[in-house]
Amino acid sequence: MTPPTNLRLTLPLTCVILEVILIILFAVLVEYDHETDAKLWHKHLLQHNDSNYNNDFYYRYPSFQDVHVMIFVGFGFLMTFLQRYGFSSVAFNFLIAAFALQWATLMQGFFHGMHGGKIHIGVESMINADFCTGSVLISFGALLGKTSPVQLLLMAVFEVTLFATNEYILLSILQAKDAGGSMTIHTFGAYFGLVVARVLYRPQLDKSKHKNCSVYHSDLFAMIGTIYLWMFWPSFNSAITAHGDDQHRTVMNTYYSLAACTLATFAMSSLVGPGGKLDMVHIQNAALAGGVAVGTAGEMMLTPFGSMAVGFLAGTISTLGYKFLSPVMEKKLKIQDTCGVHNLHGMPGILGAVVGAVTASLATREVYGDGMEDVFPEIYAGNFSASEQGVRQAISLAVTLGMALVGGVIVGFILKLPIYSGPPDTICFEDAIYWEVPGEMESQEELGTVMSEEVQKPLNS
Amino acid sequence: MTPPTNLRLTLPLTCVILEVILIILFAVLVEYDHETDAKLWHKHLLQHNDSNYNNDFYYRYPSFQDVHVMIFVGFGFLMTFLQRYGFSSVAFNFLIAAFALQWATLMQGFFHGMHGGKIHIGVESMINADFCTGSVLISFGALLGKTSPVQLLLMAVFEVTLFATNEYILLSILQAKDAGGSMTIHTFGAYFGLVVARVLYRPQLDKSKHKNCSVYHSDLFAMIGTIYLWMFWPSFNSAITAHGDDQHRTVMNTYYSLAACTLATFAMSSLVGPGGKLDMVHIQNAALAGGVAVGTAGEMMLTPFGSMAVGFLAGTISTLGYKFLSPVMEKKLKIQDTCGVHNLHGMPGILGAVVGAVTASLATREVYGDGMEDVFPEIYAGNFSASEQGVRQAISLAVTLGMALVGGVIVGFILKLPIYSGPPDTICFEDAIYWEVPGEMESQEELGTVMSEEVQKPLNS
Amino acid sequence: MTPPTNLRLTLPLTCVILEVILIILFAVLVEYDHETDAKLWHKHLLQHNDSNYNNDFYYRYPSFQDVHVMIFVGFGFLMTFLQRYGFSSVAFNFLIAAFALQWATLMQGFFHGMHGGKIHIGVESMINADFCTGSVLISFGALLGKTSPVQLLLMAVFEVTLFATNEYILLSILQAKDAGGSMTIHTFGAYFGLVVARVLYRPQLDKSKHKNCSVYHSDLFAMIGTIYLWMFWPSFNSAITAHGDDQHRTVMNTYYSLAACTLATFAMSSLVGPGGKLDMVHIQNAALAGGVAVGTAGEMMLTPFGSMAVGFLAGTISTLGYKFLSPVMEKKLKIQDTCGVHNLHGMPGILGAVVGAVTASLATREVYGDGMEDVFPEIYAGNFSASEQGVRQAISLAVTLGMALVGGVIVGFILKLPIYSGPPDTICFEDAIYWEVPGEMESQEELGTVMSEEVQKPLNS
DSSP states (O other): OOOOOOOOHHHHHHHHHHHHHHHHHHHHHEHHHHHHHHHHHHHHHHHTTTGGSSSHHHHHHHHHHHHHHHIIIIIHHHGOOOTTTTHHHHHHHHHHHHHHHHHHHHHHHHOOOOOBBBEEEHHHHHHHHHHHHHHHHHHHHHTTSSSHHHHHHHHHHHHHHHHHHHHHIIISOOOOOTTOIIIIIIHHHHHHHHHHHHHTOOOTTGGGGGGBBBOOOHHHHHHHHHHHHHHHHHHHTTTSSTTHHHHHHHHHHHHHHHHHHHHHHHHHHHHSGGGGGGGGHHHHGGGGHHHHHHHGGGGSOHHHHHHHHHHHHHHHHHIIIIIIIIIHHHHSOOOOOTTIIIIIIIHHHHHHHHHHHHHHHHHHHHHHGHHHHOHHHHHHTTSSOHHHHHHHHHHHHHHHHHHHHHHHHHHHHHHHSSSSSSOGGGGGGGGGBOOOOOOOOOOHHHHHHHHHIIIIHHHOO | OOOOOOOOTTHHHHHHHHHHHHHHHHHHHHHHHHTTTTHHHHHHHHHHHGGGGTTTHHHHHHHHHHHHIIIIHHHHHOOOOOGOOOHHHHHHHHHHHHHHHHHHHHHHHHHOOBBBBBBEESSHHHHHHHHHHHEOOOOOOHTSSSSSSHHHHHHHHHHHHHHHHHHHHIIISOOOOOOTIIIIIIHHHHHHHHHHHHHHHOTGGGGGGGGSSSSSHHHHHHHHHHHHHHHHHHHHTTTTTTHHHHHHHHHHHHHHHHHHHHHHHHHHHHSGGGGGOOOOHHHHGGGGGHHHHTTGGGGSSSHHHHHHHHHHHHHHHHHHIIIIHHHHHHHHOOOOOTTTTTIIHHHHHHHHHHHHHHHTTOOOHHHHGGGGGHHOHHHHTTSSHHHHHHHHHHHHHHHHHHHHHHHHHHHHHHTSTTOOOOOOOOOOOOGGGGGOOOOOOOOOHHHHHHHHIIIIHHHEE | OOOOOOOTTHHHHHHHHHHHHHHHHHHHHHHEEETTHHHHHHHHHHHHOOGGGGTTTHHHHHHHHHHHHHHIHHHHGGGBBBTTTTHHHHHHHHHHHHHHHHHHHHHHHHHTTBTTEEESSSSHHHHHHHHHHHHHHHHHHHHHSOOOHHHHHHHHHHHHHHHHHHHHHHISOOOOOTTTTTIIIHHHHHHHHOOHHHTOOOOGGGGGGGSSSBBBBHHHHHHHHHHHHHHHHHHHHHSOOOOHHHHHHHHHHHHHHHHHHHHHHHHHHHSSSGGGOOHHHHHHHHGGHHHHHHHGGGSSSOOHHHHHHHHHHHHHHHHHIIIIIIIHHHSOOOOOOOOOHHHIIIIIHHHHHHHHHHHHOOOOOOHHHHGGHHHHOOOOTTTTHHHHHHHHHHHHHHHHHHHHHHHHHHHHHHHHHTSOOOOGGGSOOOOOBBBBOOOOOOHHHHHHHHHIIIIHHHHHH
């Protein structure tokens, strides 16, 4: 006897309760910061003889919008590759993200430091909220097609909380650097999701196997997601780095890393494909690994050719992971990773953390000059040596993996309760279970008939 | 006997005449403003010892581009949900918008004040022209599938003129605030379109009923439009507010309003759906109502939780409108509103106007500080009390509704003449009437055969 | 006996060799410029008492991102119009562009002047690299469906080199102006591609004719490309013009040119279509000709109405070219131009060059004031008269055509060797030759059956 999948009770209740809690907490805890508050900003203008043009809005908002596109179009459409799960992919992505960005505002605000008991928000908190949301969407990728929206919202509640905690440990306690989130976003999101997928293992998923694949047009929709993620990844990695050379350099490193990664992906995909043929799954995903792999080191003096080498390696690892590792993980480890987030976010995230640790440990005043203050403030202040910074980066990776694994197990078991309207093994990867799905397009022949009878005459008149 | 639908005479003639008139009027009336004119800007630089970096281009153009994407991709793809009207949806949207933005430059330039008999244009006039265009596209949504491009161009001629008049009355005479256009754009566009749809009522539209619905992939194309509108709505509402805290705050208010609106939409859609199933029409449309509803108050000190409450309410009203009100409006009021613009733009627009009026009437110097000058210059100058501002906002809503209703009736009757190549009731919602529509994709089997005969050998060599 | 089409050896080898060469050359030759290097920028800040907000990143990066979208989404999706070539269109576009932007960094860096033996890179070099890439993608459009990715990569190697040479001759030796690339990008890319297509003429292409056309949804995917190109063309033409009035004015001229072009395209398409029906090919392509045609003169004082007149002319020429010229070119000149790049980039590019030459020759100090220094530095410095500038613009067009024709012939013969896994005449325009193509979507009936048996009960519970 399968549990009910009807959402009528569970989804409205979950959404309304969560949103009401959010509104109340925002009412009590959240205030405009000094750049969004009318009174405070005008006081600032007067006191510092400053200009409206120096409001940080103008120096962060274009980056924010690019990140926003990655979250909603990039992740949303990347997951539409399944033949009968396009509605759920793009719309559940939409729902979870809309919830997570609100909840992240509170959780991150709490950890980033309250101001007189209040959380202050502006464009930078919006970017951080979108970042945290990205991590949840990565986990969603591992679970795609096998969970109800209620489960996903509940996962977001816990994952955002853990994300903010982990981020706080890394950035504030360990003083690690991770502007593009190789560790905080990608490694955490991927391994958290993989562990949840392991706990939610579905032994009879084979019965939905025929729907766990793409069709021609669904692969094209997915490419919309891929290309947007690829194009805007330089904005993602640079969105919260220091102003000036830091943002500028991060963008360039990411740009070249991704370009090299793309060539590696095509090379490897053809090399391992049957008859030398390319596989859309590789192009859609592995070509992005170069962005993940410079998430930590992108703001550092990685050099353009260093970025390209890292990107090339990331694309290679990721493509080979899709081909050889994913099947093994499913069979041996019982991890059913729908989107292969281990290959796109997991391994490249770890690579990114390692590259970051190595690059940090090689930082010298000779290379960074006074720019050291922005990239490694603790080294600049003489509190750490470069090698200590490197060690702290490495510890951060270990902490992130630990948080993801422990958190994933606990949350996985919470999500396993049969009360969230989840789908049975036999009807996974299927929109019709949660959506009113329209019929197919009228066949051309029928239309032809209609046209010849009704239209031809007036058309030719 | 149905009138002819052949466009050969009517469409080229309309396009060429309109464009020639536009070019002549631009030649006579339009000049670069002091930020786009080579001589004037360099004179300004010299006289004020100013920097090229202070050209307003850098502080408005990113917002403009986001608005531009909403107009052409957002509106255009949102309307591709119909199974056999994708070409017309995206391409007529393209045509009308390309015309309307030129015509709006003239109409708004005329009302915004001439400079020595000339209209001065720059990035701000471009944003305003795109805004006015948005209003026409909202009306198009009510008429989608039932009108020829000639009718739509003609409607744009009149609607742009009325829009500019209404905008002038609201912003210049009544001194109302409406930066995101809850009244000027959404309420006006929706009710104008609904009245036109009423006048153009098609009693036999049932005969095209089988095409007035979506198919699986057309709903995904529509989601491209939805997501872009949703993501960039913060840019829309903030595009022409004052620089500094005003733009920054408007963006944040809109961001949170939309997020809350999305949760409300999913909740309500599942609550009222058969078997608790979600309806794509709701997600595509009602999730956007939160942007409309903070169009007026977004720049005010609405507070983040206030924005969320308004967004939540807007999503609820809008979804319930699709479910319960639209069928009644069609049956009882004979308003055939193809895209349900009453639910997405009409009711949320009125809600936005009311929220704006209330928020304005509560404005105090205590809360706004010197920022009052940017948001409510008349209150700041002591010309109005806050409550008078609120009253003026409320009057503006009434004026807008009046202009839309009277204008819609007149324009509706003009568009009813049988000389514009409009479609008969029996062939509405059908691209083939105006487009050369390609055949369907070759079936996989045929290709399989081709492949096995011709390709396999060379491929395996 | 057809040559093998298996990519297993050729594609991985080409990608890996090219990328390894790129990484080595970048290691030896490429450095961060003074705005992306941590040490140099902070030295600059100190020495000039400058602000991070004045890093050129903030004044070029939004334009760069728009250009980036045009290259990867615009060109990529515009070419998905073919029914069975969507994977190759968007993904080969992706591959070639990812390679070309790296190679262009080196080639343009070499010609733009080395700094102590090093190429300095920053956001401006990234824009230039994307521009050069655009030229290669235009040539790809002429060859679409008839070449292997190996051939395309090889073409990019040569074309980027020739592009950089031609650009150097035009901009540095002849001191011509061409900010939006009417000559350097569009004319060069189009005629180079057309000559290559001529050399690669396939006499038996008729055998693949049934696939050289669109289906309903592939035309909608192509419209994504069209609309993005159309919206962001103002950013393209203005991306590397001087700051201030120049960027601002270029954006406006392009905006109005494109709007007028769109009306002309709809008018002409309906005028020449069977039964007055519109043709998607025209809308997808000719509506963009207005952007090409103001690529040279966009930064000049062309006036808004002048831009509109040029756009109107470009749309007319381009649409008529698709209808009447393309068939003739294929039959008489044996040029098989898949995307009709002659109509979208070739003729409008020449028109743009001529408009640029005329507008330059009419430049007066009276009109430009001190802004003359930015637009025509040589006229401002008294080195040229306006008419000499015009003559140099005209010579530049001739040089461009000559480079394209001679280069195209040579490269065409190199690409003709039967060693690049190119497709036979009988299987052109077909993804299955290079891709693992998924099956079709399950029919609705099957799903219906599955649902009624398995789902209905739990759903209604």
